[in-house]
Amino acid sequence: MNTDAVVTFAGVGKTYGTVKAVDDLSLELYPGQTVALLGPNGAGKSTSLDLLLGLRPADTGTVRVFGASPREAIVAGRVGAMLQSGGLMDEVTVGELVRLTCDLHPRAYPVGDVLSRAGITQIADRKVNKLSGGQEQRVRFAMATAGDSDLIVLDEPTTGMDVSARQAFWATMREQADQGRTVLFATHYLEEADAIADRVLVLHRGRLLADGTAAEIKAKAGARRVSFDLEGAIDEQAMRSLPFLTTIDVSGQTVRLQSTDADATVHALYGLGVYPRNLEVAGLGLEQAFVAITAAEDAASAPSTQTAQEAMAQ
């Protein structure tokens, strides 16, 4: 086990009945990393965060946070968390709730700073049960950043936030990471992961499918996007016979395709005697890469019905 690690999962498993929510998960997070946890619904993201926060015990393996148990790390004030649901006391005001959270944090910031950073100073006197969804998220954000924690754990933090709240939120998280804190967030917004995270973890059926920078995850998906325009009638059958295609779409004079070997596909295209204009070759976006990687895994675990290559092509 690396002693510098902020978080260590070693062979961690969690099963609910017959569902393996987390399956033999091993990983380490380091100081200053901003890590996005991606995965389809039910992939095990929230369960993994619950295990990391000691809210549920692991069935197998060990979870360590700053070399201690999750509970010890939290009691020491080293972890701030923003979870998806629950946890807000309805009958108190926003200001009272944030004050209480600060009172409980061993290394709390002044309440006024916490309110203003989360953009909720104006609603400090409002009852928590009168808040909109986005305002509730801001309150959760305030609670997660109430003190000087070394690790900030966020489960789908920007769901329901408007554009300005999101921008303010991520600006704050960037500051936190720049100061050496580790930020781990689960999200379904892949553009946020692409823009914010310096490390992306792709979880699927409780297992870690990919771990790297967004660029590495895109490269792992293997395919590239090619688009071009053709003049005159397009011979769709000839286009579909191009080598290394995974998908192709012909719309008007424009052809858009994905290829696992774009150089060979373009070479063959010229071999058809056509003259493509506005030819562009680009990598997959993170969203397309994510879909390709998880679909390929689905296909690999159901080999009788679909090949991985077919899944990549969908």
Ligand SMILES: Nc1ncnc2c1ncn2[C@@H]1O[C@H](COP(=O)(O)OP(=O)(O)OP(=O)(O)O)[C@@H](O)[C@H]1O
């Ligand atoms: N308390 C529970 N009891 C039984 N099954 C559960 C429980 N919590 C989660 N599961 C199951 O474990 C699996 C992983 O769920 P989890 O909530 O961790 O996924 P997730 O990646 O966070 O999903 P989402 O993106 O939909 O929030 C799912 O199949 C889910 O149905």
